[in-house]
Amino acid sequence: MYPYTIHYLEGEIDPNDPYDKIKQNKRLNLKLSLYAKEGLFTEELVGHDGDKPLYRYNLTDEGRKYLDKKWWGGTNFCFGRIVVDKIDEVDDQLQGMRMIYFYYHMENVPNWIKNKDIYSLYKGYGGLKEAVLGDIPAPGTHYYNIQYDGSLKLTAGTSGHYVL
Numbered sequence: 001m002y003p004y005t006i007h008y009l010e011g012e013i014d015p016n017d018p019y020d021k022i023k024q025n026k027r028l029n030l031k032l033s034l035y036a037k038e039g040l041f042t043e044e045l046v047g048h049d050g051d052k053p054l055y056r057y058n059l060t061d062e063g064r065k066y067l068d069k070k071w072w073g074g075t076n077f078c079f080g081r082i083v084v085d086k087i088d089e090v091d092d093q094l095q096g097m098r099m100i101y102f103y104y105h106m107e108n109v110p111n112w113i114k115n116k117d118i119y120s121l122y123k124g125y126g127g128l129k130e131a132v133l134g135d136i137p138a139p140g141t142h143y144y145n146i147q148y149d150g151s152l153k154l155t156a157g158t159s160g161h162y163v164l
Contacts, residue, residue, distance in 0.1 A: 002041075003058040006032065008049055031121060032057045038112035040066065040077070066110065079113060080106040085137045098144045098152060103137035 009025045033055070036043035040063035047054045059067065068078035084104045091099040113119060113132045122128050131138035144152035 003056050004032070005046060005056045006054060008052055027121065031118075034115070034118050034121075035063070035077075035112070038115060038118070039063075040112060077113075080109045080132075082106055082131075082140070084140075088139075096146050097155070098146055100142045100144070102140050102142075104131070104140050105134055105137055106131045109134070 006029045007025070008029075009022045011022070013020055013022060032041060033043065035041050036057060039060055041057040042060055044056045044058075045053055046056045063077075066077040066079050068076045082104050083106070084102050086103045087100060088103060089099075089101040091101070093099075109132050119128050119132055128138075130136050143155045145155050147153055
């Protein structure tokens with residue numbers, strides 16, 4: 001995946017395609033630029049596409065410290081430790097499944113994710129701001145299958161709406 005050279009997508013959006021490739025490409029280019037400013041990537045000008053600059057990004061040693069190689073091909077950063085403060089509700093309404101709603105805070109949160117320009121990019125992730133800044137406890141939900149012996153197996157979970 002890295003080094004990665006940005007590119008620009010142009011054209012019309014297909015109304016039948018739920019994934020807006022142009023918008024997501026712009027978001028990726030912005031994220032890489034912001035992460036470079038925080039020292040997670042190097043940023044090198046390698047040319048131009050018309051009047052638009054082309055940059056190549058590569059992980060720095062600092063970026064490698066946070067790279068999660070297990071999920072999505074090693075392209076995501078992982079950080080901090082989630083500490084549950086309070087279990088708010090246990091819901092057994094679905095047969096064979098238990099949902100646990102809780103509040104948590106994070107420890108060992110690096111400064112780069114506390115940058116408003118970065119955490120604001122993840123608006124759909126609920127309590128990310130609360131989790132990384134630690135101002136108030138953030139909400140989370142975990143879904144478990146109830147096994148034949150009564151033990152629980154995590155099927156999907158979110159902490160600040162991060163999928164685990």
